[in-house]
Amino acid sequence: MSLKKIVVAGGIFMLGYFLLKDKAKKLTAQFGLVKILPVGFKNLNGKWNNGKPSVSFNLDLNFINPTPQNFKADGVVIVLKKILFYDKNNVFLGQSDINMSSLSIPANSSTVVRNVPVLLDLQTTLINAITIINNGSFVPANIKIEAIISVLGIEYKLKQ
DSSP: OOHHHHHHHHHHHHHHHHHHHHHHHHHHHHHTTOEEEEEEEEEEEEEEETTEEEEEEEEEEEEEEOSSSOEEEOSSSEEEEEEEEEOTTOOEEEEEEEEEOOEEEOTTEEEEEEEEEEEEEHHHHHHHHHHHHHHOOOOGGGOEEEEEEEETTEEEEEEO
């Protein structure tokens, strides 16, 4: 392979990388404005995983895009890895390892993602339930959600 071909290939690679990096910054900034709200709860199960009791369920999540631009993540640049759930006092409730590589939300609109699997350790769940009871009643609107996204292999935590 000649030096000229190597230089041209390297230049094309670097140009592509910088274009993807710019696109990733724009998508990350826009996704930071997206609100995630739980809208449906189903299939509550208790089970044993590797000798530990756990609670699992499916959750429907509403992704709301308040911006005037369409949001479209195609998986090459941005991947939604995890969703973390906290109560209003920042007590960790659980997480979902979603690994969603494609998400499209129209401008000033919303998209519902159905049947997102959530797994909670039963011991942690019981401790959190006692804390919630001691702090007052549980209101679903008080759930705080954080999204872990991967942008070109680097993970970011976005608070809602």
